[in-house]
Each structure stands twice: as C-alpha cells, then as structure tokens.
Amino acid sequence: MIPAAFEYHAPTSVAEAVSLLDRHGEGAKILAGGHSLLPLMKLRLAQPEVLIDLARIGDLAYIRRNGGGLSIGAMTTYTEIESSSDVQSAAPALGEAAGMVADRQVRNMGTIGGCLAHADPAGDLPAIILALGAQILTSSTGPHRTIPIDDFFVDLFTTALEHNEIINEIQIPALPAGTGTAYAKFGNKASHYAIVGVAAVVTASGGTCQSVRIGITGAGPKAVRATAAESALTGAGLDDASIKAAAQHAGEGIDFNEDVHASAEYRAHLTKLYTERVLLQAAARAG
Ligand SMILES: Cc1cc2nc3c(=O)[nH]c(=O)nc-3n(C[C@H](O)[C@H](O)[C@H](O)COP(=O)(O)OP(=O)(O)OC[C@H]3O[C@@H](n4cnc5c(N)ncnc54)[C@H](O)[C@@H]3O)c2cc1C
Structure with a gap:
C-alpha cells in the first residue's frame, strides 16, 4: 500500500x-x-x-561513557548498540537485547529513541531500559525534561512524551560492582517481537541480593517492572530456590495480553519462567 x-x-x-x-x-x-x-x-x-x-541531525547518534554509565543518542541504531564495546562493558544485556531485535535490516535502521517513543508492547528494549533504571532526556521549544524510565511508559503505544517533544538522549546509570544483567525472550518466530521478554539487573554481595530491577515486555499493554518479584528477592540469598520463589510473583499486577500468538494464561506462565531464567543468569554474572 x-x-x-x-x-x-x-x-x-x-x-x-x-x-x-x-x-x-x-x-x-x-x-x-x-x-x-x-x-x-x-x-x-x-x-x-x-x-x-531526524536522519540529518548528526549529533543524535552516539554512545558515550558517562562516568561509569552510558549516554546514548536517540538516533543510535540497534546495530550500533549491539556492537558497542562500551555497552558490552557497562550494560551487557542492553547489547544482547538489541541483538535479538528482528533481523539485520531492521537492526541497521531501527533506533533506540524510536523504539522507546513508539512504546510497542512487544518491543525488546523497554524491558532492559526499565531494568537498568535509565533516564530519558527530551527537548521541545519549552523546558528540556529528564523523565525517569519508571514514569515513561503510560499505556499501549503511549508514553509520557508531549506531542511537541522529542527524545534526544537515554542515560544509563553506572552499575555498582557485583552487578549482573540479563535479557531473554520468547519471541515470535517470524517478526521476533517479544511474546514475553524479561530483563534483570541484580546486584549481589556475599551471595545475597542487595538490589534487583526486573523489566517485563510483551506480557501486557505496556512494559512494566515486576516490583513484587523484586521485593521478594531483595535481601534473600541468590540460590535457585529463592530465585524460583521470587519469580512466581513476576506477573502480579499485569493485565496479560491475549492474541493469536499466545493466551493470557500462557503469557503468565512465560513471564514466571523467563523471570527465573534471567534472574539465574544475572545472579551468575554478578558473581
Ligand atoms: C519486520 C519487523 C520486525 C520487527 N521486530 C522487532 C523485534 O523483534 N523487536 C523490537 O523491539 N522491535 C521490532 N521491530 C520494530 C523496530 O524495532 C522499530 O525500528 C522500532 O520499534 C522503532 O524504531 P524506529 O527508529 O524505526 O522508529 P520510527 O518507526 O521512525 O518511529 C516510531 C515512532 O516513534 C516516534 N519517534 C521516533 N524517534 C523519536 C524521537 N527521537 N523522539 C520522539 N519520538 C520519536 C515516531 O514519531 C513514531 O511515532 C520490527 C520491525 C519490523 C519492520
């Protein structure tokens, strides 16, 4: 058409x-x-x-170290994120998630700013950007804004952006020592969109979970944090049983999508399963 x-x-x-x-x-x-x-x-x-x-605005596509964190320009493509050594060292699961989007052609064109502004409920990056606790920097003819990612996704295809506002940068904070990150998804076999995708950022000390953030995409109308699972794991040991028990809380509060790809019941099952998987992987990486 x-x-x-x-x-x-x-x-x-x-x-x-x-x-x-x-x-x-x-x-x-x-x-x-x-x-x-x-x-x-x-x-x-x-x-x-x-x-x-935005393609001819040269200074919107970059990845820079910002203290121990990252500043990523809105027009940075998935391919640039996936192949960045700075991303691999500061937030490895962000690079992994970018590498799981669609195919090479989509990854060469699609941008982090476009993905977040579009707020597709099945998009990959919203989960890991939530788990990383990023901030979204915007410009308009009015005041510039810094929007915490926890306030950014409002509903299906709806964000906190005003109609006259553009994203110009995504800031990822430095992760404390002893932090591991992971992202995994059950993807649609044709498009690779996430039927359910889960990201975890775990900070460990002496085998105990000091802090954890979990982002879930694909399951409901918008990407969300699994706060009940985070609370269940914080302060607990990072052993298999504690992680499995915490993951059982992952779907709490989600109004699960139901469509040709998966029933609500199956998405609820996948949410717990993938939460357990990424928590185990992030905990192992946290050491
Ligand atoms: C075949 C196919 C398979 C795909 N599979 C996946 C997948 O597996 N996982 C996945 O996550 N995505 C997938 N996508 C979507 C892809 O990732 C898109 O590229 C992405 O969602 C949007 O990024 P974009 O740069 O192309 O944005 P655009 O399409 O150009 O824009 C999307 C929306 O965001 C707005 N926008 C863009 N940039 C900004 C900005 N800086 N500030 C404010 N608003 C802005 C636009 O106005 C528009 O409303 C797929 C797409 C295709 C075609």
Missing part, C-alpha cells in the same frame, strides 16, 4: 526539529528509522500530515 500524502522536512538541528514540531502541531510526526511508523503509514493506520525526519 502507498501512504497518504504528507509534507516532508529534514531539519539539521534539534532546535529546528522541535520548532517544526511546534509549528505543525498534532498533525506532525517524527521519523527516525521508520521501521514502525512507515508500515503503519502504508497500512493507513497512521496518516501524519507532516514528517520531520
């Missing part, structure tokens, strides 16, 4: 992009990698009057 007609702009700075967004109001959409927006436009499920393409 051919998209409906639209006006196209290719700004060369963030200031120009946000001023265009402001000028064209709710009829305007940001274009990043285009791998979610363009299929929607071709199906006429989205019909923006104006597209503002």
